[in-house]
Amino acid sequence: MRCGKVLITGATGFIGSRLCERLSLHYRVPYRALVHNFGKAARIGRLGAEMVAGDLDDKASLSSALSGCDGVVHLAYGNNAGRAEKILLSACREAGIKRFVHISSMAVHGPNPGPECAREATATIGRYGEPYSDAKARAERVVQRAIDGGMPGIILRPTVVYGPYSPFVTRIVQDARAGAVSLIDEGKGVCNAVYVDDVCDAIYAALETDRGLGKAFFVNADRAVSWRDFNTTFAEMVRPLPRILNVSADAARAYWRSARPSLRSNLTALKRLAMSSDFHDQLATVPALRSAIRWTKVNLKKALSADRVNALKNIGAEHASPAAWTAWPDQGRIVREDFHLEFSNELAKTLLGWRPAYDFVAGAAVTRSWLEFARMLES
Amino acid sequence: MTSSAFEKPIRLGIVGCGAVAQICHLKALVTLRDYDIRYLCDRNLRTAEAAAQLYGLRAKITDRTEDLAGNVDAAIVCVWPRQHLPVTLDLLRMGLDVLCEKPVAASSADAAEMATAAESAGRIVAVGQWCRCQKNMWILRKLLALDFIGEVEEVEAEFGNILAWPMSSGAYFDRSITAGGVMFDGGIHVLDLVVWLFGDVAVVEYEDDSLGGVETNGVIRGTLSVNGRRVPCRIAASWTHDLRNGIRISGGKGRLEARFTERDVVTIHQEIGGERLESRIGPNGIAMPFRADNPYAAQLEDFAEAIRRRQPPITPIASTLLPLKIIEAAYSVRRPMLQPWVDAGPVTVCAAAKS
Structure with a gap:
């Protein structure tokens, strides 16, 4: 089918903003961007894109945004996964939407998928106890039920999407600029990296073709790279070259288990809040509290020694030390990078008529041009 | 100097109570004794109520x-830029002095109309170009006047x-509500600063990243006239x-740098005897017409002083026309900024699949 106007949810995000650029400049498809937070909309603001305010919790705003559209690309992801899709799909049914393209994720197969997940026909979706995977799986199940009930839809499961503005890339470059980048288990994990333009092309194909209706597709490059290659490629664009550190996945998991909230960590956080000057400033906007805070500060200074006052000011400061935080990869990284399965993209090629245009070297080169522009690298 | 505790506070109204009023002006106002905030005016009453509640x-x-x-x-006028002209004219007709947020207007013609109206009404119109109310910019001006780095080269x-x-x-x-993109936001701040220090910028070239909407990145290259010499500026x-967030002035004997985040420091880079030296100069001993470190508070101190003494503020409207004219000149020679990551890549969907 040839779509008319398309509503894009999540239009101000990393993939959404690039999709808007491609729709405006390359695909020439009319679209409307659903915007939850206009403060993040600068990148699509430069396109002159049609923007409407909307909230996935608010069906009335969605119904209004869908007016005049016959396609939807659903990229938004938030805290209400599953519920948000139910509301959106209900609005889509009422609006008579002719094509619903849901952007899911390879994460629906969990943090440690078996080999059966390499191809769509045998790939399973479950509950894994891992928040991101579970949320994406919950959302996809809702969409799949709607498709089974007659919604003309296609599900795309992109893998690790990178490119200009990618948080995966900027995290590496920021770490490298700070002096060190970590690898998990020597970076031996499989990185199913796919360049953002290839994902946009797959979305465009899903809007255009009828051959994949009702199906789910992996959107992946032709060949995976290792996480060592992915991390070091971007890290080594930085001068001076950063140190490359190794962290074992088991040790990182053990660290995060030990870092779960305890009574002590809660008390420390409360003390830190009580001593925060930003918090005092905010409280001081209440006139009655303003004088009370001033009185307390003056009298505490009189009553306590200078050392004791400084000690109070520094409560929790040891926990805020960058060194303490940067040593351990966050839990999302552990899930992504301790990963050992390469996904196939054959079905998308066969049915959607899509081809990835970028291998990792080409995608990294384009990304580099943006990193230089954005002053994250010396040009 | 400013704000005596014995002087009667100036009765103040704020027109437009959105983000800039709440985050910048009111935050500074509640630290000053110069003003008695009497009215919060917004076409959306809930926005005005939220501002009142916040403070x-x-x-x-x-x-x-x-x-x-x-x-x-x-x-204080904090409505959308295209509303600055009608709202300010209304306020001048009421006989009020006005501090108008930047950009003072959507065009230099609108700004000129506002300046003429202010003069006819005998009222003060100051403009929220806060860079001129930051201490390190006054230090910088003093160092330039003292010829600290020799002839300015860039x-x-x-x-x-x-x-x-x-x-x-x-x-x-x-664009029907605002005047432009980032050049009317951060751009006009740095442009105003350059004009305040050196005078007019002759625009040689301008590029931005607009692809049909407002620009989110813009660069002006031009020349300044400093002591009769043409000096390149960017x-x-x-x-x-x-970005660097500040101003960098290179001269024959060194380089001066003032950043927006280091409000009372100018850094001097010099090469003496083959060694590179860096020194930092603070505000001690340099006369300034305000006391506050926060430039919004300093600007409000200065506005109060201008009202009480009936003297020109640091940022009188007449002095803010030139940056608008420079942006207009820049837009007239606009060329698209290179964005290879935007243009890259063919569309890789086979026509055969489009059934």
């Missing part, structure tokens, strides 16, 4: 500008951050990434 103000809430007449001495001024301003609509990106602004 525990007992000001009257209204959506009618005319309610200010006779009830306040001065007003000037670079940049203002860029990832845009993270709270917004309730897409008006920021709508002015850049960004909503997508961090």
